[in-house]
Amino acid sequence: MATKPWEVQAGGTGAATATQQEQLPSDAPQDMIDENDPRLVSESIEMNTDADAYAQPAPPPDAKYRAKLKLEGVDDGKGGKKDYGVKSTNKEPKILYYETRISCSILDPGGRYDGITVYPEFGGSVGTLVNREGASKISTILARIKRPDGEPWAKKGLRYTQKEWIDLFIKSLMGEPEIGIETQWQVSCQACGEEATARKKAGHEFRYPTTLKGMHRFPREKDPSKNKLGQLFDPEVVCQVSAGHGFSRAQARVVGFLSLDELKKNT
Numbered sequence: 001m002a003t004k005p006w007e008v009q010a011g012g013t014g015a016a017t018a019t020q021q022e023q024l025p026s027d028a029p030q031d032m033i034d035e036n037d038p039r040l041v042s043e044s045i046e047m048n049t050d051a052d053a054y055a056q057p058a059p060p061p062d063a064k065y066r067a068k069l070k071l072e073g074v075d076d077g078k079g080g081k082k083d084y085g086v087k088s089t090n091k092e093p094k095i096l097y098y099e100t101r102i103s104c105s106i107l108d109p110g111g112r113y114d115g116i117t118v119y120p121e122f123g124g125s126v127g128t129l130v131n132r133e134g135a136s137k138i139s140t141i142l143a144r145i146k147r148p149d150g151e152p153w154a155k156k157g158l159r160y161t162q163k164e165w166i167d168l169f170i171k172s173l174m175g176e177p178e179i180g181i182e183t184q185w186q187v188s189c190q191a192c193g194e195e196a197t198a199r200k201k202a203g204h205e206f207r208y209p210t211t212l213k214g215m216h217r218f219p220r221e222k223d224p225s226k227n228k229l230g231q232l233f234d235p236e237v238v239c240q241v242s243a244g245h246g247f248s249r250a251q252a253r254v255v256g257f258l259s260l261d262e263l264k265k266n267t
């Protein structure tokens with residue numbers, strides 16, 4: 001999925017939220033519709049003159065949500081996408097594993113956050129790399145989503161090759177299963193990040209910018225009209241290292257997954 005220049009760059013892979021998509025111009029010709037169509041001329045709408053249609057909505061507040069899991073895949077190196085790719089750890093001993101990318105579409109029927117796409121940290125990357133506890137990101141998700149027959153996709157004691165694990169994961173995402181997600185506002189200064197990358201490339205000492213994590217660490221939103229909409233914190237923060245870098249805007253990242261049963265108990 002190539003991101004068109006006019007699309008909102010949300011998260012690593014880039015996607016417009018549902019509300020933003022609704023407002024994007026349609027490619028379909030509208031010439032066939034009568035200019036005096038009753039949908040246009042018979043219904044009066046009060047437009048909210050206090051609100052600003054150009055204002056970007058704040059990311060959804062840090063919370064637990066029900067969401068649909070979607071496979072984003074990885075670049076195939078030929079301008080297209082494939083389901084997953086091979087990665088290696090940076091440090092010795094190098095370990096090979098499979099990696100893909102996912103997104104989560106919030107389910108909030110009738111609510112403000114319905115259809116908003118959020119990505120897990122690191123651009124939605126998930127893989128078969130196993131941590132000290134013997135868990136991988138994909139086994140964590142597979143244990144928390146259910147097959148159509150109601151059984152979890154991965155039960156305790158399942159022993160597979162990495163190839164079998166990733167194939168099971170890709171298969172499980174075909175039906176866009178539901179899962180609980182925990183989200184967190186995160187921001188780091190892009191200009192600082194670019195400076196660090198340039199210093200690293202040039203062989204100089206460098207430090208990646210710190211990421212501000214957690215909505216409650218952001219400044220209070222002072223605009224009463226936004227407070228009324230439940231927006232209590234301001235996602236825009238100025239760079240702490242160099243004021244010349246200006247403001248960066250928080251993104252909501254997925255920082256944890258829950259089964260729907262765990263989500264019910266937690267909300």
Ligand SMILES: [Zn+2]
Binds near residue numbers: 239
């Ligand atoms: Zn900065």
